[in-house]
Amino acid sequence: MDWIIVDGHQDIAMALLEDEGWDFSAPAGSGHALSLADAKAGRVVLILGTIFATAGYWKDATPAECAERQMGLYEDLLARHADDMFRVESRGDLQLCQPGGPIGLAHLMEGADPIRSPRDLKRWARRGVRVVGPAWNTGNRYCGGWDDARGLTADGKRLVAEMRANRVIPDVSHLKPEAFDDVLACDDGLIVASHSNAHALQAHRRNLTNDQIQAVAERDGLVGVVLYNPFLGEDPVTVETVLDHVEHMVGLVGADHVGLGSDLDGGFGPTDAPEGIDSVGDLRRIGEGLAGRGLEDEAIGKILGGNWMRVLRRALPE
Numbered sequence: 001m002d003w004i005i006v007d008g009h010q011d012i013a014m015a016l017l018e019d020e021g022w023d024f025s026a027p028a029g030s031g032h033a034l035s036l037a038d039a040k041a042g043r044v045v046l047i048l049g050t051i052f053a054t055a056g057y058w059k060d061a062t063p064a065e066c067a068e069r070q071m072g073l074y075e076d077l078l079a080r081h082a083d084d085m086f087r088v089e090s091r092g093d094l095q096l097c098q099p100g101g102p103i104g105l106a107h108l109m110e111g112a113d114p115i116r117s118p119r120d121l122k123r124w125a126r127r128g129v130r131v132v133g134p135a136w137n138t139g140n141r142y143c144g145g146w147d148d149a150r151g152l153t154a155d156g157k158r159l160v161a162e163m164r165a166n167r168v169i170p171d172v173s174h175l176k177p178e179a180f181d182d183v184l185a186c187d188d189g190l191i192v193a194s195h196s197n198a199h200a201l202q203a204h205r206r207n208l209t210n211d212q213i214q215a216v217a218e219r220d221g222l223v224g225v226v227l228y229n230p231f232l233g234e235d236p237v238t239v240e241t242v243l244d245h246v247e248h249m250v251g252l253v254g255a256d257h258v259g260l261g262s263d264l265d266g267g268f269g270p271t272d273a274p275e276g277i278d279s280v281g282d283l284r285r286i287g288e289g290l291a292g293r294g295l296e297d298e299a300i301g302k303i304l305g306g307n308w309m310r311v312l313r314r315a316l317p318e
């Protein structure tokens with residue numbers, strides 16, 4: 001049980017932006033499930049910290065301004081906790097992500113609104129953004145949202161091409177079916193769904209159908225199980241509910257294509273996360289639960305961290 005944990009989706013900067021009094025380094029509590037102390041204690045070695053800056057999200061800031069501000073918050077965090085966190089910039093850096101060592105941080109942009117043009121992607125990639133979702137629930141210049149008819153636009157297709165050129169992985173988690181298919185049609189490269197569950201178990205539009213889960217697996221990607229109760233099931237939602245989603249996906253595509261994308265503190269508090277998961281330090285309970293259901297240790301290791309490591313190795317330079 002010497003698993004390492006990689007969490008593919010934590011809205012750290014969003015939580016810092018919205019709660020100025022919050023101390024990320026303190027143990028979790030007072031409405032926050034994210035915490036550096038709990039991550040370290042819970043064998044979390046690598047985190048994809050999101051940049052969430054869709055149009056209209058933050059006061060009168062433009063998406064680019066909001067994204068800059070969030071990136072600044074990450075820079076402050078890295079400077080303040082230089083012994084405990086570092087930015088992952090190369091494949092070699094992944095090897096430094098070990099329990100007891102500093103936690104690696106890379107970034108995921110949730111909605112490409114801050115990227116001014118497809119060519120502008122390169123600038124964000126250089127700053128540590130390794131995964132980009134073309135759109136969040138609302139549409140932008142690259143991709144339609146849930147309330148309009150567009151899929152990927154011409155600029156969206158150019159953006160995906162720029163992602164490939166810069167080793168940035170497309171995230172299909174928030175995409176409606178048309179846009180999901182458009183991303184698949186762009187090329188045959190790796191894709192991830194950083195934080196989505198199985199639609200077969202919980203019929204929410206944010207969850208993926210079996211066909212979509214299989215499409216992600218065929219591209220050698222992964223689906224990160226998300227710990228937001230409305231995406232998991234009806235009350236009471238517990239760790240067992242999470243295990244049901246993991247088991248369903250593993251049954252469908254095998255243990256190589258399932259991971260964690262907790263989405264903790266993403267606009268919801270611990271009360272909207274499953275019973276038994278009060279903080280990021282409790283993610284290992286998913287591993288313990290899977291062991292209890294008879295999953296082999298090697299498979300559990302992949303699900304908790306190994307698969308994100310494999311995927312990110314492909315997204316990072318030597």
Ligand SMILES: [Zn+2]
Binds near residue numbers: 174263266
């Ligand atoms: Zn999200």
